[in-house]
Amino acid sequence: MAASWVVVGGVDKGGILVRVGQELGSKAVADRLTTGSEVEQLDLAGDRLRYRLLSGSGPQEGWVSLRISGKDLLVQKAAAETELVLSPSLKDHRVTGPGSGYRHRWAVNTDEWCPEGEADGSEFQFLLGLIREEEDRKSVMRFKFIEDKKRALLSRLLVRQASASALNLTSFDAVTIKRTKGRKPFLAAPLTPQEEAPNWNVNCSHEGSWVVCASEPKCLAGIDVAELRRTSKRGDPVDFHDVFKEHLSPKEWTHVNSHGPDLDDQYEVFSRFWSAKESFVKARGDGIAYPLGQAEFHWKALEGTTKAFEGSVVIEGKQSPEWRFVQHRMPGDKAHWTTVGRGPLTDIVDALGEFTRTLRRRQTDFSEKEWQDCLREESPHFDVLPVGALVPQEHMDGFTKAGGKRWP
Known part of the structure; x- marks a missing residue:
């Protein structure tokens, strides 16, 4: 054979x-x-x-x-x-936990995780119990369908594992996660070392088959994954040209329509723009309250591929060099695009000010060259992780007893 x-x-x-x-x-x-x-x-x-x-x-x-x-x-x-493959392989670098650094790019394929007993089973409930904040636990269980519950749970675990990993902790017990008024999650305490990661922050997204996470030590981080599904959950076709008319600029719509008459081809281009805009507002913290049509994206393919792009943004007609975006097509047969945005601290929308107080190096502390160097640092590949990789090592024995698969 x-x-x-x-x-x-x-x-x-x-x-x-x-x-x-x-x-x-x-x-x-x-x-x-x-x-x-x-x-x-x-x-x-x-x-x-x-x-x-x-x-x-x-x-x-x-x-x-x-x-x-x-x-x-x-x-x-x-x-x-x-079936979930790490790239590069696990032996090449530490992926999660102490020593994995401050900049993470993680992805979990929810189609590959089928916990016995679904949300009421011992594995799911053990993982839910790792979340200290009661409101976050309740919010997971408010969803009606198991697929939505899985995405909600895994996104919360990704935020906590990224936080614990950046702090070199092997448990979530000391980690406090809060949310801004706009519902952006952030590490409230303890904070990462000021010299190495003065502005450490993390962001998550989930849609379709994927839950994804990105963290940055100095820049604002925003991430979004978009599934290429041109129908509603009931199976009805979505007239995206009409429903989202105001959310893309005229130039962006021209680019969408230039990809021929096939609506699926057009929708893939539309989804790439939508993912970028979502990553932009999620980094800022104001979500869809921002008028998305005022942020216009421009792309160039990364060398040697048609499935990874580098992007810039024009905001209200003005080029914004303080932002940089990297976009990838996710692996597998089901098409998804993921965008990671890096942005300036001055663009934060944080009505209560709690998140802002965790950022200890101000934008004015960076020279223009320093900031551009931060934006130009490598945006790493995504490590595709099994669910067990989201469990801190101090709790791995309990996870396996509940039916989970030990990792690594």
């Missing part, structure tokens, strides 16, 4: 490069082989693999490199512990 391989590299570029021939100098194929795809081995020559696509998206056949600069781009399927 031919060996099967799973793509674990290239999340930050929309996948890995495919070439027509075995030679590294042969012609590159336009589309990339997306992260998470499974391929069948047709030929193997050193570190070069000729494959046939089994699942995922990208060219049906071609040649790829198994590794680059010592990092795996593909691993044999038998070596992958779960």
Whole structure:
């Protein structure tokens, strides 16, 4: 039986490069082989693999490199512990917990988590119990459907695990999470080291199959994931041109309509704009109260891919160089786009002022060059995590006894 391989590299570029021939100098194929795809081995020559696509998206056949600069781009399927693949692999860096740093990009595929007993089962209830704040626990259980409950629970766990990880803690017991008046979650106490991460903040989003999280040590962080589903929950088509008419600028609508008459193609472009606008207002903290049509986005593809972009924003007709956005198509067969925004502290909307007081380096403390350097720092790939990765190590034994799978 031919060996099967799973793509674990290239999340930050929309996948890995495919070439027509075995030679590294042969012609590159336009589309990339997306992260998470499974391929069948047709030929193997050193570190070069000729494959046939089994699942995922990208060219049906071609040649790829198994590794680059010592990092795996593909691993044999038998070596992958779960269908959720970390990229780069876990051995290359610490993903969660103490030592994982201050800048996180995490994603959990909710389709892959089916807790026994659903929301009333021991696994779900154990995870719910890790959330100290009673109102947050209640808000999870207010949802009617299990899929909504899963997304709500996992988003809250991501915020807490990111906070605990940034603080080098192995438990959530000392972590206090609050929300602004606009419902933006933030780490209230304790705070991260001022010298290394004076303005540490975290943001989450969930839609469709994905719950995603981004954190930043100095800039405001905003994130949004958009599912490419052009129907309501009842299955009725959404007239997005009419319903969202005021939320895109005339130039953005022109760009949407330029992608041909197929409404699904247009909706994918629309969803990319929508994700960017959501990440922008979620970083600010005012949500959909902001007139979205006043923020106009411009994109350029990251080198070598059509599935990852770098973006800038024009606000009320003026270029805003204090902002930077990076957008990726998520791996897998179900199309989702995720945007991470980095923005200036002066754009915070925080009526109560509690979140603002946790930010200890003011915008005026940065020179223009320092701020641009912050914006230009690498926006990392997304680590696709199993649910067990959201459990702090001090509680891992309890999680496994409740039916969860130990991680790592």
